[in-house]
Every structure is written in structure tokens, then in C-alpha cells.
Amino acid sequence: MPEGMDPLGARSQFVDIQTLPTWQQLEDDGEHIPRDLSDSLLSQQFFPSPFPFRPDINCKIILFTGDVALLNCTAITNTSNELLNDKNPVSERIHQLAGPELKDELFKLKGVVSRAGCRTGEAKHTKGFNLAARxxxxxxxxxxxxxxxxxxxxxxxxxxxNILQLATEQSMASVGLSVVTTAKRGYPLEDATHIAFRTVRRFLEKHGSSIEAVVFAVSETEEAVYRKLLPLYYPRSEEEERVCLPLVPADIGNSEGEPVVPERQIRIAEKPGSLEDDSEEDNLESDLDQVGNHAFARMEGDVDKQRKLILQGHMSEAAMQKQHQRNYNRWLCRARAEDLSDIAALKALYQTGMDKCGRTVMVVVGRNIPVTLIDLEKALLYFIHVMDHIAVKEYVMVYFHTLTGEHNHLDTEFLKNLHDIVDAKFKKNLKAFYFVHPTFRSKVSTWFFTTFSVSGMKDKVRYLDNLQQLFTCIRPEQIDIPPFVLEYDARVNGCSQSSGL
Structure with missing residues (x-):
């Protein structure tokens, strides 16, 4: 028998998740709730639970006590270190069953991405090789x-x-989640489980329509904690929701489950003895603190007011930068808290693969932006929400102007205000802006905009008349191109231009 081949019938050890009971199907045994607490709370009234009874979500949750490497999910998770060679029971078992090809692919991944195969908090995927998981x-x-x-x-x-986001982007229907925090990394298991449960719950609520199953794979020592905390975030009845509510921790993160860091109020006075300076800055902070329902209407005024203060000598450049950062942070907090699903449904802005330099590619589809019908303030919030974590490192943008009409053109003032309000990292780390299928009019408008309205953008714009030019920068398999763009390019430029797909 060739080395690495499984003996006949060995795959029978793999676990079909279809045979496992969902969390909703498991009966509530009440063991997770102290009896005195349960008896005394049944008749009391409480505020609505932040994690209400949702049988549609519970049916996607499976608690599995056993080896994550045996699950036949679309994907399973491997917890490792930044070099992707950690020695822990979960990782070693996955490598053992996947075979030597996994080690080879991880070595290639480290060479392509960087010396570190995966940074803390990130997620990368490989094939499953000899596993049941793809x-x-x-x-x-x-x-x-x-x-x-x-x-x-x-x-x-x-x-x-990032695990769930990657699963969604790659159309993975089921995910087997191992316990990410290994014992040697020292994270308290119960604290880590709270974060895991609330993050998965919020993701399934907002973005999880394509995910059919999430399997929490635990060891026997971890099972007790998982079974105790699951009802807090996934109550299986309205009664269980009511009884568990007092046990839900006060810190449940924001609307995505992300930990909320209290904003630090930093005061910078260029002349501490000047009451006039303090008064001006107090007034400005008061204005910015009111970022809310009418913030979009005022944001240009905020920026102009800051500029005026600099010109008048009332704010230093350093103070201006700090104020701008606070202003952006307020927009970011609001973007994370609001329901932006209607803007997301337009599919006008999304992340795809990497360009040939290993930089993240973001796509903007002009035709999908109904400017006259959408709330532009929410569009701004959505842009900030999507781009904040992308812009921390180098990235490129591809704008498909294909078949874009007058009703899809964003106003120049909106774009200028967007440029002024975003964090400095957005501008610094944007390395190229590929403008695909431009018209003569759009070229002229872009030239005026990048020359007179914003600084540092003009040299980053690249006009591309066909997809073949785009493929010299980004491989076809690394970018998700709307079908109408492919059809248009084939019709106008000939099938050969899109043959790379």
C-alpha cells in the first residue's frame, strides 16, 4: 500500500454531521441554571433578551464532543501559530489525517503571503486533502x-x-469550529467561550443565510463549559430565554459581537493658559459629539470648521489630526451599530481575492449604486464598516464603470466629503485604483476631481478599457466579476479578452 494511503474502509471513521442532533433538538435539562435562581425568576419580568429565542439559528448549531478532524463539514478550523506549525492536539490530529500535502501547502502559503503564514486574528484556508472536509x-x-x-x-x-467571513465568501455551507484558544496560550476557557458564542450568533443573525451548520467541536473537558453557556446565547425556548437572561454578561459587545473599547477622550491644548483656545476646542468637540441622524448633512461643515480653525491659528496640525481621528472613530462606532443590510444587498462594494503583489482587492460596481434611491449617509457608513479592517494594510480597488448611467453617478461633493472623513490609513494604503470601462466623460470628471478636489489620488488611477488589461494586474481567478461586465467586455472587445476566465 502506498505511503499516506488510508486502509480500506478507514474513511468510515469520519462523522457525518447530518447524523448529529442540532442544539434545538437537544432537550433543556436545566443543569446549567442554579435551581434557586430558576425557581425565583420564572414569574419576574425582564428587559428583552439581547439573544432572543431563534429556532432558525438554533437549527444551525451543533455541539459535538470529539475530534474536529473527523467532521465532514465543508471546512474545519485549525488553531495554530503565526508560522502555521504549532504543536497542539487539534493541529497535530488535523495534519495526521490530512496527510503530508497539507504541510507542503502551508509552506507555500507562508512563502506567498509573508514570512508569517497567518497573523493573530486572521484566517487563511487550504484544501482538506485526505480529510472528509474539503x-x-x-x-x-x-x-x-x-x-x-x-x-x-x-x-x-x-x-x-474572519473564519465565518471566509466561509461565506467561499460558499462553505458548514463549518466545524475547534476551540481557537489552546491551553498553552493561556486564555481562560469560559471567557473565550462567551466571545465565540456571541460572535457566531451575531454573524448568523446578520450575514449567515448561506451557512447551513456551525459545529462547535470540543473535548470532554471543554464540553461542560460549552453546554453551560450555550443557552445564554442560543435559548431553545422562550422560557429558557427568560430564565437565562440574568446570566447573560453585561459585556456582550456591539451589534457584531465585537468588544467595545471605551473611547479615550484626549485633550490637546497648544496653549494651556489660553481660555479662548480651550473654548474653541470644546465647541468643536461638542459639535462632533452630536454625530447622529443628521451627521451627513453636517460632515462637510465639520471638516470646513476644522480647516478654518487651523487657518486662524486656533488649532495645531497635531490637534487637527487628533480631532479628525475622534471624528472618524464616531462614524466607525455608528457604522458597526447600525443595520446596513439594505446597502449590503446592493452588492456594490465587496472584497474579492489578491492582486499579483499579494494585496487585497476591493470591487466597486457603479451600476449597482442607485444614488437617487438610497440613503447616502448609510452608504457612507457601509463603506467605513467594510473598509476599516481592509485599509490597515495595502489594498487596491477595482471600479467597474460598465453600463453605469446618470442615476448611478455619486456626487462629487459626496466623494470629496468621503475622502475628507475617512481615516488616513485609507489613503496611505490604497496603492491603485483600476477604472474599468471608462467613458470619455468619466475620464474628464475623474481628472478634475483628482486634480482639484483631493490630493494624492491622481497618480493611483489606472484607466483600463478591457478586462485583459485588468488581468495583467489581477489573475482572473482572484476577482469576482459581475456577469454583465463579462458579457459587455466580450461583446465590445471580443471573447478573447475574457478568455482568461
Whole structure:
């Protein structure tokens, strides 16, 4: 028998998740609730639970006590280190069953991405090879230190969020989630489980329509904690929801389950003895604190007011930068808190693969932006929400102007205000803006906009008349192109231009 081949019938060890009971099907045994608490609370009234009874979500949740490597999910998760060579029971078992090809692919992944195959909080995927799972999603959990608890919480949230985001982007119907926080990384199991459950719950609520099953794969020592905390986030009845509500922790993160970091109020006075300076800055902070329902109407005024203060000598450049950062952070907090599903449904902005330099590719589809029908303030919030974590490292944007009509053109003032309000990292890390299928009029408008309205953009714009030019920068398999764009390019430029697909 060739080395690495499984003996006949060995695949029978794999576990068909279709045979496992869902969380909704498991009966409530009440063991997770202290009896005195349960008896005394049944008749009391409480505020609505932040995690109400949702049988449609519960039917997607499976608690499995056993080896995650045996699950026949579309993807299973491997918890590792940044070099993707960690020695822990979960990872070693996955490597054992997947075969030597996995080690070879991880070595190639490290060479393509960077010296570090996967940073803390990120998620990368490979093939499953000899596993029943088609894919393996690799992630790196944080090392826990009490004094850096906030950072650890944010990183752990990112692990689970990025796993599910990747699964959605790659159309993975089911995911087997191992416990990301290994014992040697020191993260308290119960604290980590709270973050895992609330992150998965919020993702399924907002973005999980394509995910059919999430399997929490645990060991026997971890099962008790998971079984105790699951009802808090996935109550199986209205009664269980009511009884568990007092046990839900006060800290449940934002609307995505992400840990909320209290904003630090930093005061910078260029002349501490000047009451006039303090008064001006107080007034400005008061204005910005009111970012809310009418913020879009005022944002240009906010920026102009800051500029005027600089010209008048009332604010230093450093103070301006701090104020701009606080302003952006308020927009970001609001973007994370609001329901932006209607804007997301337009599919006008989305992340795809990598360009040939290994940079993230973001796509904008002009035809999908009904400017006269949408709330432009929500569009701005959605852009910030999607782009904030993308812009922390180098990225490129592809704008498909294909078949874009007058009703799809964003106003120049909107684009200028957007440019002024976003964080500096957006501008610094944008390395190229590919303008596909431009018209003569759009070229002229873009030239005026990048020359007179914004700085630093003109040299980043590249006009591409056909998809073949785009494929010299981004491989066809690395970008999701709308069908109408492909059809238009084939009709106008000939089938050969799109043959790379």
C-alpha cells in the first residue's frame, strides 16, 4: 500500500454531521441554571433578551464532543501559530489525517503571503486533502495576559469573525469550529467561550443565510463549559430565554459581537493658559459629539470648521489630526451599530481575492449604486464598516464603470466629503485604483476631481478599457466579476479578452 494511503474502509471513521442532533433538538435539562435562581425568576419580568429565542439559528448549531478532524463539514478550523506549525492536539490530529500535502501547502502559503503564514486574528484556508472536509481554515488565537485583556478579546473576536467571513465568501455551507484558544496560550476557557458564542450568533443573525451548520467541536473537558453557556446565547425556548437572561454578561459587545473599547477622550491644548483656545476646542468637540441622524448633512461643515480653525491659528496640525481621528472613530462606532443590510444587498462594494503583489482587492460596481434611491449617509457608513479592517494594510480597488448611467453617478461633493472623513490609513494604503470601462466623460470628471478636489489620488488611477488589461494586474481567478461586465467586455472587445476566465 502506498505511503499516506488510508486502509480500506478507514474513511468510515469520519462523522457525518447530518447524523448529529442540532442544539434545538437537544432537550433543556436545566443543569446549567442554579435551581434557586430558576425557581425565583420564572414569574419576574425582564428587559428583552439581547439573544432572543431563534429556532432558525438554533437549527444551525451543533455541539459535538470529539475530534474536529473527523467532521465532514465543508471546512474545519485549525488553531495554530503565526508560522502555521504549532504543536497542539487539534493541529497535530488535523495534519495526521490530512496527510503530508497539507504541510507542503502551508509552506507555500507562508512563502506567498509573508514570512508569517497567518497573523493573530486572521484566517487563511487550504484544501482538506485526505480529510472528509474539503477545506481547512487556519487561524491564530491570541496569547492571553490580564493587562492586555482588551487586545486579546479583540483578536479572539477577529478569529471567529474572519473564519465565518471566509466561509461565506467561499460558499462553505458548514463549518466545524475547534476551540481557537489552546491551553498553552493561556486564555481562560469560559471567557473565550462567551466571545465565540456571541460572535457566531451575531454573524448568523446578520450575514449567515448561506451557512447551513456551525459545529462547535470540543473535548470532554471543554464540553461542560460549552453546554453551560450555550443557552445564554442560543435559548431553545422562550422560557429558557427568560430564565437565562440574568446570566447573560453585561459585556456582550456591539451589534457584531465585537468588544467595545471605551473611547479615550484626549485633550490637546497648544496653549494651556489660553481660555479662548480651550473654548474653541470644546465647541468643536461638542459639535462632533452630536454625530447622529443628521451627521451627513453636517460632515462637510465639520471638516470646513476644522480647516478654518487651523487657518486662524486656533488649532495645531497635531490637534487637527487628533480631532479628525475622534471624528472618524464616531462614524466607525455608528457604522458597526447600525443595520446596513439594505446597502449590503446592493452588492456594490465587496472584497474579492489578491492582486499579483499579494494585496487585497476591493470591487466597486457603479451600476449597482442607485444614488437617487438610497440613503447616502448609510452608504457612507457601509463603506467605513467594510473598509476599516481592509485599509490597515495595502489594498487596491477595482471600479467597474460598465453600463453605469446618470442615476448611478455619486456626487462629487459626496466623494470629496468621503475622502475628507475617512481615516488616513485609507489613503496611505490604497496603492491603485483600476477604472474599468471608462467613458470619455468619466475620464474628464475623474481628472478634475483628482486634480482639484483631493490630493494624492491622481497618480493611483489606472484607466483600463478591457478586462485583459485588468488581468495583467489581477489573475482572473482572484476577482469576482459581475456577469454583465463579462458579457459587455466580450461583446465590445471580443471573447478573447475574457478568455482568461
Amino acid at each position: 477545506f481547512i481554515i487556519h487561524t491564530v488565537g491570541p496569547k492571553y495576559k490580564a493587562k492586555y485583556r482588551t487586545a486579546a478579546e479583540s483578536s479572539l473576536y477577529s478569529c471567529y469573525r
